[in-house]
Structure formats: C-alpha cells, structure tokens
Amino acid sequence: MVLYECLWVYEVEEFGPLTVTIDAQGGNLTAESKKNIEANKEKILKEL
Amino acid sequence: MKDIAQVVEDTAAKLLKIAATILPSEVKEALITGEKETEGSLGKSQLIAINENVGLAEKFSKPMCQDTGLVSFFVKIGDKFPIRSEVKTALIKATKRATEDVPLRPNAVDMFEGNTKNNVGIRGFVPWFYFDLVEGEDCEIIALPKGGGSSNVGKMKMIPPGKGIKGVKEFVVEALAAAGPLACPPYAVGVGVGGGEDMCMNLAKKALLRPLFEYHEDSKISEIEKELLTTLNKLEIGAMGLGEGPSVLDVHMEFAARHPASLPVGVVISCWALRHAGATIDEEGNVEWHPH
Ligand code: SF4
Numbered sequence: 218m219v220l221y222e223c224l225w226v227y228e229v230e231e232f233g234p235l236t237v238t239i240d241a242q243g244g245n246l247t248a249e250s251k252k253n254i255e256a257n258k259e260k261i262l263k264e265l
Numbered sequence: 266m267k268d269i270a271q272v273v274e275d276t277a278a279k280l281l282k283i284a285a286t287i288l289p290s291e292v293k294e295a296l297i298t299g300e301k302e303t304e305g306s307l308g309k310s311q312l313i314a315i316n317e318n319v320g321l322a323e324k325f326s327k328p329m330c331q332d333t334g335l336v337s338f339f340v341k342i343g344d345k346f347p348i349r350s351e352v353k354t355a356l357i358k359a360t361k362r363a364t365e366d367v368p369l370r371p372n373a374v375d376m377f378e379g380n381t382k383n384n385v386g387i388r389g390f391v392p393w394f395y396f397d398l399v400e401g402e403d404c405e406i407i408a409l410p411k412g413g414g415s416s417n418v419g420k421m422k423m424i425p426p427g428k429g430i431k432g433v434k435e436f437v438v439e440a441l442a443a444a445g446p447l448a449c450p451p452y453a454v455g456v457g458v459g460g461g462e463d464m465c466m467n468l469a470k471k472a473l474l475r476p477l478f479e480y481h482e483d484s485k486i487s488e489i490e491k492e493l494l495t496t497l498n499k500l501e502i503g504a505m506g507l508g509e510g511p512s513v514l515d516v517h518m519e520f521a522a523r524h525p526a527s528l529p530v531g532v533v534i535s536c537w538a539l540r541h542a543g544a545t546i547d548e549e550g551n552v553e554w555h556p557h
Contacts, residue, residue: 254442
C-alpha cells in the first residue's frame with residue numbers, strides 16, 4: 218500500500234531547472250549526503 | 266487617545282505579515298553571500314532558487330514558504346503600559362486576522378477536532394506567549410512563527426553534568442548531524458543551556474531572535490558560539506542538504522544557572538526561512554518598528 222502525505226496536480230510553464238535527488242537507477246543524493254554527514258560527525262566528535 | 270488594544274492587534278498582525286513575507290536583512294545578506302561563495306553547482310542552484318524566492322516573496326508581499334509556522338509571541342510589558350491581559354486577547358485576534366489577510370497557512374491542529382483553520386488552538390496555548398514584565402511604559406512584541414519542518418529536528422537532552430561544556434558541544438554536533446538535510450538548511454541554530462528541561466528549550470528559541478552575527482556579550486560564550494559555527498559547517502550538510510554551500514549561518518547560545526545535578530541542553534534549529542519581526546509600542550500607542 219502506498220500512503221501519500223499529499224498529492225498535487227500542477228499545470229506549469231517554464232518549470233525548472235530541477236535537481237533530481239532520487240532517480241530510477243538507485244541514485245539517492247539525500248542518502249549520500251546523510252552518509253557523508255555521519256562520517257564527518259564521527260571525525261568532529263573525536264577532535265572536539 | 267488611541268485605543269491601545271487596537272494598536273497592539275494591528276501591530277501584531279503586521280508583524281506576522283512582515284515575518285512571513287520579508288526575511289530579516291542580515292539573513293538575506295547571509296544567503297546572498299552563501300550563493301556567491303558556493304562553488305558546487307548543486308549547492309549554488311539551491312541558493313539561487315532560495316534567494317530568487319525570497320526576492321519574489323518580498324516584492325509581491327506573499328509568504329516566502331508554504332509553511333508560515335506555528336505562531337508564538339515574545340512580549341515584554343512595561344510597568345506603566347496601559348493594558349496587560351488585553352495584550353493577550355489582542356495578539357489572539359491579530360493571529361486570526363493575519364491568517365485571513367496575509368494569508369497564513371492554518372497551522373493549528375487539534376488532536377481530536379482537526380485544524381482550527383485560524384492558527385489559534387481551541388484549548389489555549391497556541392499562539393504561545395513568552396511574557397516578561399519590565400520597567401518602563403513600553404510594550405515590546407516579537408512575532409516568531411516557526412516552521413514545522415525545522416521544529417521537527419529540535420532536540421533536548423539532560424546530559425551528565427560531569428561532561429561539562431564539552432558535553433554541550435557534543436550534543437549540539439549530534440543534533441545538527443541528525444537534522445542533516447531534513448529541515449531546509451542552511452540553518453540558524455539556537456542553543457539553551459541550564460535551567461530546567463523546559464527552560465533550556467525556551468532559551469534556545471530566544472537565542473534565535475538575536476540577529477545573525479551578533480554574538481553573546483560574554484566573550485566566554487561568544488567564543489563557543491563562533492567555534493560551534495565553524496565546527497558545524499564541517500558536517501558539510503550544505504544548502505538544502507546536498508553537501509555544498511553553507512550548512513549553518515550562525516549559532517547563538519543563552520545560558521541559565523542549572524541545578525547541581527543536571528545539565529539541560531536545548532537545541533532549536535531554524536531553516537533558512539528565519540521568520541521573526543518586532544516592534545515597540547509606547548503608552549500613547551506610537552509604534553516603533555524594529556530594524557528588519
Ligand atoms: S523547514 Fe522552513 S523552508 Fe522548509 S518547508 Fe518548513 S518553513 Fe519552509
């Protein structure tokens with residue numbers, strides 16, 4: 218079952234450019250960013 | 266003689282409009298500097314979009330984001346200001362009015378009865394008031410309609426007092442790492458230390474009201490604020506969490522005394538849409554708008 222928080226239908230002109238954060242090939246910029254943040258956090262905590 | 270309650274209502278309604286539609290100038294400048302200094306195209310594109318959006322919101326007097334926040338007011342009432350509890354009534358009226366006029370998104374949801382549609386809770390408490398009694402004849406009102414997304418990443422912890430200031434710093438780093446890309450960065454961070462479990466959060470929220478780049482008057486504290494600003498940017502959260510550009514625009518801290526057995530730390534995070542606006546009303550009803 219898919220639960221939508223909300224769903225909008227837009228009619229738009231001159232939309233974009235857009236950044237695709239999650240694509241259909243398994244790419245996920247948010248997940249990558251979170252991983253990087255976690256690694257940086259560990260480094261920072263050691264140096265505090 | 267002006268109707269003071271009416272002046273309070275009109276002023277507060279306008280403050281909510283200013284807060285929702287115009288970013289404080291130092292926040293605008295920080296975001297523009299962020300755009301200029303960001304090299305990666307991913308981060309830069311986010312900041313360009315944010316800055317363009319901020320400009321359009323101001324030009325057309327429309328909210329800068331679809332979320333216009335949960336309304337709260339920080340109020341200081343002078344001993345000789347002509348009204349007291351009526352201030353509260355006027356602020357509630359102002360909230361309802363601004364919801365229609367700006368318009369603000371109806372953001373007060375009752376657990377059982379649903380959205381009240383006017384930003385005022387049916388059981389009291391919303392809008393939330395922070396009242397302070399001060400000397401003099403003025404009444405200072407600051408509106409802080411804080412976004413839900415960035416409130417969701419706020420955190421408080423009672424850390425073991427033995428951990429001291431290092432423990433405070435660790436917790437702030439952990440809170441920001443957990444917020445990561447979730448709450449529309451670049452962030453402004455408010456940290457409250459001491460008091461009780463409620464007071465540290467109140468102080469953290471209050472810290473957000475201090476203009477960016479205005480540091481604590483106690484140099485012991487301002488040094489930690491600046492150190493944390495540098496440290497938190499090493500997390501590389503980046504604009505809208507994409508790893509490029511500024512993660513945190515500024516960090517402000519407020520300290521209260523604490524119980525010997527506890528060290529409460531509150532972290533309140535604001536998204537780039539750091540909405541607040543203030544004004545001072547004198548006993549005759551003249552309004553002085555705070556620099557914005
Ligand atoms: S976190 Fe801020 S910018 Fe993001 S949706 Fe909420 S109010 Fe808007």
